[in-house]
Amino acid sequence: MLKLGVNIDHVATLRQARGGTEPQPMIAAHEAIHGGADSITIHLREDRRHIQDHDLKSIQKSIRVPLNLEMAFVPEMTQIALRQRPEKVCLVPERRQEVTTEGGLNACAIERALQKALSQFRRRNIQVSLFVDPDPKQILTAAHVQAAAVEIHTGAYAHAKGAKRKKELLRIRQAARLAATLGLQVHAGHGLDYKNVQAIVKIPEISELNIGHAIVSRAVVTGMRQAVKDMKRLMRR
Numbered sequence: 001m002l003k004l005g006v007n008i009d010h011v012a013t014l015r016q017a018r019g020g021t022e023p024q025p026m027i028a029a030h031e032a033i034h035g036g037a038d039s040i041t042i043h044l045r046e047d048r049r050h051i052q053d054h055d056l057k058s059i060q061k062s063i064r065v066p067l068n069l070e071m072a073f074v075p076e077m078t079q080i081a082l083r084q085r086p087e088k089v090c091l092v093p094e095r096r097q098e099v100t101t102e103g104g105l106n107a108c109a110i111e112r113a114l115q116k117a118l119s120q121f122r123r124r125n126i127q128v129s130l131f132v133d134p135d136p137k138q139i140l141t142a143a144h145v146q147a148a149a150v151e152i153h154t155g156a157y158a159h160a161k162g163a164k165r166k167k168e169l170l171r172i173r174q175a176a177r178l179a180a181t182l183g184l185q186v187h188a189g190h191g192l193d194y195k196n197v198q199a200i201v202k203i204p205e206i207s208e209l210n211i212g213h214a215i216v217s218r219a220v221v222t223g224m225r226q227a228v229k230d231m232k233r234l235m236r237r
Contacts, residue, residue: 002201002207002209003038003207003208004208004231004232005187005209006040006212006215006228007213008025008032008216009042009212009216010212010213010217011023011024011216012042012050012052012055013050016049016050025051026062029059029063031219031225034228035224035225035226035227035228036232037065038065039066039068039088039208040059040067040068041067041212042056042059042067042068042069043069043070043071044069044077044080045072045094046074046076046077068210069090070089070092071089072094073110073113073114074094078117078120085126086126087127088129089127090129090130090131091105091129092105093105103153103155104132104133104138105130107132107142108141114130114147115146118145119146127149128147128148129149129187130145130150131151131189132150133156134171139175139178139184140182142182142184143179143182143184148184149208150179150184150185150186151189151210152176152188153189154172154188154190155191156168157171157172157200158190158196159191169200172200177205179205185208186205187209188203188208189209189211192209192214193211193213193214194214194230194234197235198234201235209235211231215227
């Protein structure tokens with residue numbers, strides 16, 4: 001069964017806009033779980049623009065599904081993850097100027113550092129995925145450093161139209177097939193919504209989707225529980 005990880009970062013974005021305590025990401029996490037979320041994803045960014053350190057602690061303590069911590073591959077975040085021990089960590093690229101993650105991690109360029117860090121994560125039973133573009137070189141590197149999974153960046157597919165979208169979908173299919181052949185779990189995410197997700201769920205190698213903005217946006221008017229139920233309905237193969 002295809003699993004859904006719900007990213008609740010933008011609930012925290014709404015809270016930070018006023019600097020108060022509402023809406024509470026922890027409550028959003030529980031509503032997502034009631035709606036069928038199989039895991040909760042949060043991105044603790046270096047600039048703390050949305051999710052805060054106390055969110056990580058409170059959410060991890062209160063939920064009974066796996067917590068997937070997205071993080072930049074930097075010493076500060078590595079130490080936080082090793083200390084908190086979430087079930088999953090997804091290493092993503094991060095730039096202060098970006099509005100949201102703009103592309104996949106260049107794992108090839110930091111292969112040696114990844115090998116060292118991933119061994120530390122494995123010793124603490126933390127499953128690590130690498131957020132990468134659908135590029136065979138990146139997939140091969142993920143397998144070489146013994147990542148548990150790759151999360152294929154679907155942003156280019158989500159923003160493309162016509163023939164270009166078909167081309168990007170083919171790249172994702174090929175990358176997913178290669179990753180599965182290499183023994184990697186295959187996840188996907190970024191830019192997926194209630195329309196473009198349907199082609200992605202037809203790729204048999206993909207076992208998990210991580211979706212945030214589209215679900216939170218719909219939840220603003222329908223409620224988180226219904227938003228998650230709607231996405232799960234679309235994901236049923």
